[in-house]
Amino acid sequence: xxAAAAPExxxxxxxxxxxxxxxxxxDKAEELVKIDxxxxxxxxxxxxxxxxxxxxxxxxxxxxxxxxxKQKFRLxxxxxxxxxxxxxxxxxGDVVVHIFRPEVREFYQLEKMWLGQGDTAGS
Numbered sequence: 001x002x003a004a005a006a007p008e009x010x011x012x013x014x015x016x017x018x019x020x021x022x023x024x025x026x027d028k029a030e031e032l033v034k035i036d037x038x039x040x041x042x043x044x045x046x047x048x049x050x051x052x053x054x055x056x057x058x059x060x061x062x063x064x065x066x067x068x069x070k071q072k073f074r075l076x077x078x079x080x081x082x083x084x085x086x087x088x089x090x091x092x093g094d095v096v097v098h099i100f101r102p103e104v105r106e107f108y109q110l111e112k113m114w115l116g117q118g119d120t121a122g123s
Contacts, residue, residue, distance in 0.1 A: 011073055013045035013094035020095055023068045024050050027061040029099070035114045046095045049111050051102045055085030058099050062088040065097065 017034065024032060029050035038045050052058035062082045069075045069092065078091040086104045090097040098110060 011075070016069075016073070016075075016092060016095050017046045017048070019068065019072060020048055020065060020092075020097060023065045024048070024061060024097075024099075027052075027057075027064055029061060030102075031105075033111050033115075035111065037114070040114075044091075044094055044096045047114060048095060048097045049100070049105070050098075051100050051105050053102070055101060058088055058101055059083070059085040061099050062090060065090060 021032070021034065029052065032048070032050040035047040035049070036045070037043070037047055050061075052061050059082050062079060066077055066079060069077055075092060077093075079088065081088040086101050087108070088097075088099045090099070100108075
């Protein structure tokens with residue numbers, strides 16, 4: 001038995017978040033923001049928002065993240081927007097990830113909705 005795949009019952013939202021942040025950092029995500037949603041939303045425990053420099057990088061970061069989650073945890077996430085690459089949403093259940101092109105991120109200003117509630121962010 002290899003140590004590559006963790007049993008699902010040991011997967012916590014914090015472990016999942018750590019893996020997601022490592023993957024995005026490895027892929028050179030920019031302006032990475034993590035938001036703790038516990039006690040503020042029933043949709044997830046954490047939200048991660050970051051940018052890629054181009055549609056190609058955004059799509060690549062999303063695909064690499066999905067591959068790593070599947071390989072490490074045998075987890076299949078719901079994904080939207082990967083083929084277009086302007087804004088990719090990856091929903092793992094406990095962690096929701098938004099990967100934007102900078103212009104699209106600036107337009108929607110998604111983190112301002114959550115950070116305006118007194119949360120702290122950063123990586």
